[in-house]
Amino acid sequence: xxxxxxxWRNQKHTAKLVGKTGSILVWTIIRVPPEGFSxxxxxxxAVVVLDKGPTxxxxxxxxxxxxxxxxxxxxxVIRRTIDTTADxxxxxxxxxxxx
Amino acid sequence: MNITVAGIGITKxxxxxxxxxxxxxxxxxxxxxxxSGVEKKSIQGLxxxxxxxGMLGMQGHLGALFSExxxxxxxxxxxxxxxxxxxxxxxxxxxxxxxxxxxTVVVLGVEKMTDHKPEEVSSALMGAGSNExxxxxxxxxxxxxxxxxxxxxxxxxxxxxxxxxxVKNHFHASLxxxxxxxxxITVDHVLRSSCIADPLKLLDCxxxxxxxxxxxxxxxxxxxxxxxxxxxxxxxxxxxxxxRKSLTELSATKQAAQHAFIQAGVGQKDIHLAEVHDCFxxxxxxxxxxxxxxxxxxxxxxxxxxxxxxxxxxxVVVNSSGGLKGCGHPIGATxxxxxxxxxxxxxxxxGKRQVHDAKIGLAHNVGGSGATAVVHILQK
Numbered sequence: 001x002x003x004x005x006x007x008w009r010n011q012k013h014t015a016k017l018v019g020k021t022g023s024i025l026v027w028t029i030i031r032v033p034p035e036g037f038s039x040x041x042x043x044x045x046a047v048v049v050l051d052k053g054p055t056x057x058x059x060x061x062x063x064x065x066x067x068x069x070x071x072x073x074x075x076x077v078i079r080r081t082i083d084t085t086a087d088x089x090x091x092x093x094x095x096x097x098x099x
Numbered sequence: 100m101n102i103t104v105a106g107i108g109i110t111k112x113x114x115x116x117x118x119x120x121x122x123x124x125x126x127x128x129x130x131x132x133x134x135s136g137v138e139k140k141s142i143q144g145l146x147x148x149x150x151x152x153g154m155l156g157m158q159g160h161l162g163a164l165f166s167e168x169x170x171x172x173x174x175x176x177x178x179x180x181x182x183x184x185x186x187x188x189x190x191x192x193x194x195x196x197x198x199x200x201x202x203t204v205v206v207l208g209v210e211k212m213t214d215h216k217p218e219e220v221s222s223a224l225m226g227a228g229s230n231e232x233x234x235x236x237x238x239x240x241x242x243x244x245x246x247x248x249x250x251x252x253x254x255x256x257x258x259x260x261x262x263x264x265x266v267k268n269h270f271h272a273s274l275x276x277x278x279x280x281x282x283x284i285t286v287d288h289v290l291r292s293s294c295i296a297d298p299l300k301l302l303d304c305x306x307x308x309x310x311x312x313x314x315x316x317x318x319x320x321x322x323x324x325x326x327x328x329x330x331x332x333x334x335x336x337x338x339x340x341x342x343r344k345s346l347t348e349l350s351a352t353k354q355a356a357q358h359a360f361i362q363a364g365v366g367q368k369d370i371h372l373a374e375v376h377d378c379f380x381x382x383x384x385x386x387x388x389x390x391x392x393x394x395x396x397x398x399x400x401x402x403x404x405x406x407x408x409x410x411x412x413x414x415v416v417v418n419s420s421g422g423l424k425g426c427g428h429p430i431g432a433t434x435x436x437x438x439x440x441x442x443x444x445x446x447x448x449x450g451k452r453q454v455h456d457a458k459i460g461l462a463h464n465v466g467g468s469g470a471t472a473v474v475h476i477l478q479k
Contacts, residue, residue, distance in 0.1 A: 026249045026252075029294075030240075031296060032296070033238065034238050045235055047346070058231075059236050082234070082236075091234075094234075
């Protein structure tokens with residue numbers, strides 16, 4: 001269930017994480033996604049160490065296979081996350097893009 | 100500690116379409132009470148372990164629900180700690196006796212998973228992870244896949260070595276009449292199964308399972324059939340993987356195991372068999388290393404040589420029940436089922452999968468990607 005209030009509350013936190021650089025510590029490709037992510041699968045997921053902290057778990061976007069490795073440099077970006085539900089709120093969140 | 104596992108009960112594990120949570124609970128608890136020889140009216144408390152009833156079945160308040168179903172009318176509690184719910188409930192039962200509040204309690208673990216679509220189950224299971232992980236579209240196979248990759252990169256652990264865990268656990272499950280899978284498999288079967296989250300494949304993953312397990316705990320140590328709990332320890336770590344100091348170990352497992360060995364006054368070499376939390380093949384390798392049965396980074400290679408397999412193990416036999424992989428993983432029931440298996444082994448009633456002359460056993464139950472770990476040590 002998407003809660004508009006929760007999205008609103010988390011916005012400030014998410015906004016602070018945009019445009020940060022970091023590097024991939026470890027990664028996988030999700031081939032069997034959870035509910036709400038099926039139109040994005042398969043997609044990579046990574047634990048990313050941001051240069052100025054913290055360490056985060058994020059989806060990797062705009063990727064190709066040779067960029068999926070430990071130490072690959074990435075930058076955090078804002079993207080749509082989970083499929084919207086009947087209340088029509090489009091949730092956005094932070095993902096990472098190889099640079 | 101002065102706690103006896105007086106009785107054990109377990110249902111078949113599997114895709115039990117015709118069974119309800121109520122019917123599963125009833126079978127397991129009635130079996131445990133009958134096995135214990137304790138009169139039903141002597142039971143003073145009920146601890147229910149479950150993770151998903153609220154999220155998937157919209158049913159909370161399980162203490163009252165099962166107390167009614169079982170005709171117990173005693174104080175009843177629900178304990179939730181993701182996949183470690185069972186182990187946590189066992190400890191809650193132990194503490195209730197140690198505190199002097201009760202003399203005899205029932206611990207029930209129950210989960211009904213196959214009423215729901217796989218993607219719903221997968222999303223509900225992510226309730227055990229962090230919000231950041233959920234928003235990133237993570238799944239539990241995905242989180243453990245990253246632990247697997249970290250282990251492969253640091254220690255050279257291979258996909259074949261991980262597959263050997265599944266092969267062993269299916270072999271053990273083939274000897275367990277209650278197991279979900281009775282079929283043996285080969286390394287090739289695992290490697291050729293479809294990829295779920297690289298490098299983990301379908302046969303690296305424990306299944307979606309219905310089932311229940313129950314035990315009767317009592318402070319009466321005169322019970323001749325009784326097996327005694329000599330250590331009960333829990334440790335926690337960060338909810339999500341990103342907060343961990345290391346991705347090649349589960350620190351909660353290390354801590355809980357160290358404390359349990361101290362509490363029991365025994366060491367790794369004294370343990371004849373262990374039920375460890377193999378929700379994924381890499382998880383069993385991590386467990387064996389972090390408990391200290393094998394050296395860090397070497398257990399993958401050992402796995403290929405049958406070091407932990409019934410019949411060929413020089414020391415501890417791991418997951419004689421078939422583990423989560425072979426016997427099945429009904430989330431809340433798993434930690435209780437581990438105690439049922441160790442107790443049966445220590446009583447010497449396991450038939451074809453009996454570990455010869457087993458006197459001390461260890462149960463290791465993990466919640467999430469290692470945020471909770473529970474270790475129990477049992478002695479005949």
